[in-house]
Amino acid sequence: MNGNGGGPRVIDGRFELTQRLGGGGMGTVWRARDLALHRDVALKEVRPQAADEDPDAVRTLRARVLREARALARVDHPNVVTIHHIIDGGSDTYPWLVMELVTGGSLQDRLDRGRMTPVEAARLGRDLLAALVAAHAHGIEHRDVKPANVLLRPDGRPVLTDFGIAAVQESTRLTATGSVIGSPDYMAPERVRGLSGGPAADLWSLGMLLYVAVEGRHPLRRNSTLATLAAVLYDEVPKPRYAGPLADIVMSLLVHEPQARPDARTLDRELGRVAGELKDEPDEPDEPDEPDEPEVPVTAESVQDAIPTSFRIAPPGPAEPEPAALDPEWRLPAPTGPRTWQDWVDVMPRIISWVAIVAVVVAGAVIFYDAFSWSW
Incomplete structure (x- = not known):
């Protein structure tokens, strides 16, 4: 070759x-x-x-x-x-x-020159998280996320490399029994215990990388590999002093129980807010759709209720009483068949009485009119 x-x-x-x-x-x-x-x-x-x-x-x-x-x-x-x-x-x-x-050197070279600001570290972390999510989607765990395995492009964008010890799910294990695969000071506690780890183990390593990026020191590194592994297993990670708004995010990743760490979607949102790439606003739940108003049948009462009071038409009052019925004495007998001479004889007194009354009324009207005309 x-x-x-x-x-x-x-x-x-x-x-x-x-x-x-x-x-x-x-x-x-x-x-x-x-x-x-x-x-x-x-x-x-x-x-x-x-x-x-x-x-x-x-x-x-x-x-x-x-x-x-x-x-x-x-x-x-x-x-x-x-x-x-x-x-x-x-x-x-x-x-x-x-x-x-990739010509920009490694992240370790960059950190050797000094700490990162929380905003710089958040942007870096968001890009590395995207790389891990892409790998996890293919069933690939990196298992050795650390500054030396992050290269930088000339514009500062990170590139995750060295998947040489990545664990591909459902593949044959190639490591010798008892060997340590990965860097002890960036290894998740569950992997130190010999468990497979899973994507959450890569998130622990990412959290430790961000901690070192803003603090300039490793919180669990000890004088020997064995002491460092013991610290990863049993020591609590002290809260960073220079992480600012990134501190809570880092600490949420560096918890011993994998299921207690945030998922990738939540982590990306929080990193984006610190990086200034997302609005720093609380998530608002979706508003439920307003139920359709039930149809109300149109009635005279509903129309009346919809009209302002000042324009309403008063409802009709009680019906006028019907005129009193004529006294039976003044009624003409109901016809029951053809009229006879005897029928006319029976009703004649009543007719004469009516005519007399009408004559009196007419005579009174004439006298009143003559008297009224004479006065003029």
Whole structure:
């Protein structure tokens, strides 16, 4: 795989190593030139020192790195490092990962220069949370969220990298019994106890990263790995002094019970408010739909009630009494058949009485009129 003679070292006949960017217990990261596509990339040489003479360890590590490549390929997110290619020389060799080159250094480099403000840390945390949510959606846990595994783009945006020890759900465990996978001082208590962890364990690590970002120190780091693990298990995390509005969010993540930590949606909302990217207003419950008003039948009474009092028409009073019935003596007998001479004889006195009365009334009217005319 390597290049020839004393010239530049070329990997796989294509990637020319130009600069060593960093290294650690799991290998070395190089800046390289892709001779085929004429672009700069990052090459991760996976070669842990402890596994050099152990063939089983080599095979185990190779399987882990291949899994990292496949895991990264499944996550398409701007805050997750992009993997371009994998170089695999066989079962007894160490693979190389070809990834995008992120040129802004690591978050650890940034924190070595000083603390972050709460607003800066909240924006950083929100981006890293988005990366974790994208990974969790594919069943991938990072398991080693720490400042050294966060790279920064030139504009300051973070990129989460080094999924080499991520645990893919329902996959075969590749770690040796009793080995520690991850950084002890960023490891969640449940993972220290040997439990699988789950997404909530990554949120603990994110909370610890934010704590260190604003405080400039690690609250549980001790003089040895064993002492640090004991502190993670049993010591309470002191409240940060410089976190300001971020303090409560950080403390809500650094609780020992995973189910007591906020979910990703709540955490994103709270980080967004501290970062000034969301309104700092309490959530308002959705207003229930107003029930439709029942239909009221239109009646005379409802119309009358809708009219202002001053314009209402008074209801009609009691009906006028009917005129009194005529005395039976003055009534004409009801006809029961053809009239006879005897019938007319019987009613004649009554007719004569009526005529007399009418004559008296007319005579009185004439006398009154003559007297009235004479006075004029």
